[in-house]
Amino acid sequence: MPTVNVDESMIALARELRDEMQQFLNEYSFGMREIETKLEILRDDFSHQHSYNPIEHLSSRLKGVESILEKVQRRGIQPNFTAIREGITDIAGVRVTCSFVNDAYRLFELLVGQDDIGLIAVKDYIAEPKSNGYKSLHAIITVPVFLPRGTVRVPVEVQFRTIAMDFWASLEHKIYYKYDKQVPQQLLDELREAALTASDLDERMERLHRQIRGSEEPVPAPQQMTSRGTHEA
Ligand code: 0O2
Numbered sequence: 001m002p003t004v005n006v007d008e009s010m011i012a013l014a015r016e017l018r019d020e021m022q023q024f025l026n027e028y029s030f031g032m033r034e035i036e037t038k039l040e041i042l043r044d045d046f047s048h049q050h051s052y053n054p055i056e057h058l059s060s061r062l063k064g065v066e067s068i069l070e071k072v073q074r075r076g077i078q079p080n081f082t083a084i085r086e087g088i089t090d091i092a093g094v095r096v097t098c099s100f101v102n103d104a105y106r107l108f109e110l111l112v113g114q115d116d117i118g119l120i121a122v123k124d125y126i127a128e129p130k131s132n133g134y135k136s137l138h139a140i141i142t143v144p145v146f147l148p149r150g151t152v153r154v155p156v157e158v159q160f161r162t163i164a165m166d167f168w169a170s171l172e173h174k175i176y177y178k179y180d181k182q183v184p185q186q187l188l189d190e191l192r193e194a195a196l197t198a199s200d201l202d203e204r205m206e207r208l209h210r211q212i213r214g215s216e217e218p219v220p221a222p223q224q225m226t227s228r229g230t231h232e233a
Contacts, residue, residue, distance in 0.1 A: 024081055025062060028092035030145045031154025032060050035094050035111075038143075042110055054103040056163055060094045089120060089140045090157035097166045100206045101126060104137055104160040111141070111158065118142035120155060126165075132188065133195025134169060136161040164198040164205075 036058060043055040063071075068088060072079055077087040084091075098104045104126065112119045120140040129135045137160040142153040161169070172191055175183055183191075 020081065021065070024085075025065075025091075027145060027147075027152055027154050028156075029062055030147075031143050031156050032062065032092040032094060034143045034145060034154075035092075035141070035156045035158060036060055038111060038114065039094070039096060039107070042107065054098055054100075054107060055096055056099055057097040057166075058094070059097075060092070063088075063091045063093070089155040092154065092156040093159065094156060095159045095161070095166075098160065098162055100209060101162055101202055102206060104162060108137055108139060108158075108160050112139060116144055118153065126161075129195065129199075132172065133192045134172065135165045135195065135199065136169065162202050164202050168195055168198045 039055065039058055043053060043058070047053045068084065068091060069079075071077070071088055072084060075087060077083050096104070096107055098107065111117060118141060120142060122140075123138040126135050126137050139158045139160070140155055141158060142155050144151050145154050168191075171194075175187060175191070179187075
């Protein structure tokens with residue numbers, strides 16, 4: 001095999017870039033873990049205090065490098081860490097799946113109401129679904145991450161949705177990619193109809209749930225709590 005002359009300085013540069021990229025992604029991963037912990041604490045406290053669990057499922061994902069670069073290109077963002085930090089706010093994502101719409105809103109309020117959380121933007125696709133039928137409540141929030149080199153505020157996209165919305169979105173996502181984003185009109189129409197059926201199911205289930213639990217409010221309104229999380233008289 002012929003020997004290739006490897007430029008040492010190029011290798012050093014590549015290693016530096018790799019380390020910088022790893023540090024960049026680590027910050028998002030730490031922020032994501034902070035948010036997951038906050039949601040787990042809310043869930044566990046409700047389960048203990050009210051024998052009621054408002055969260056059916058919690059999941060999180062870190063955007064892959066390829067997917068970040070695709071968004072950088074699509075949005076015309078400068079390919080440097082500072083510009084990417086400012087321009088892309090869904091590198092860290094947490095999804096909260098609830099049984100009922102009401103719980104999705106309550107958990108959103110309880111999370112963004114916490115002292116160390118900053119609210120950057122909200123997209124309420126539950127109140128205003130997308131034209132394809134997609135529903136979810138999206139919040140871009142920031143959370144402080146305390147590192148030896150200082151504190152960084154990390155943006156995390158949190159999606160709140162019901163089980164029915166989640167079922168619809170995961171199927172729609174699969175169809176979208178199966179047809180390489182060119183979904184036949186008939187399927188699009190059926191998906192829109194299925195989204196309406198899912199919304200109808202959400203309403204019925206919430207009504208039934210209210211009948212069973214009566215006027216009892218399993219998840220307290222956040223304004224009833226002090227900054228230390230204790231209930232005000
Ligand atoms: P993944 O794999 O879930 O992370 P963008 O579309 O990202 O350029 P923006 O404004 O950031 O623009 O998007 P938005 O509206 O806040 O939605 C971002 C995320 O919401 C998506 O992330 C999906 O998770 C979800 N989402 C939004 N619209 C739809 C939809 O029509 N169908 C489904 N199934 N999910 C949707 P990613 O990064 O696309 O994917």
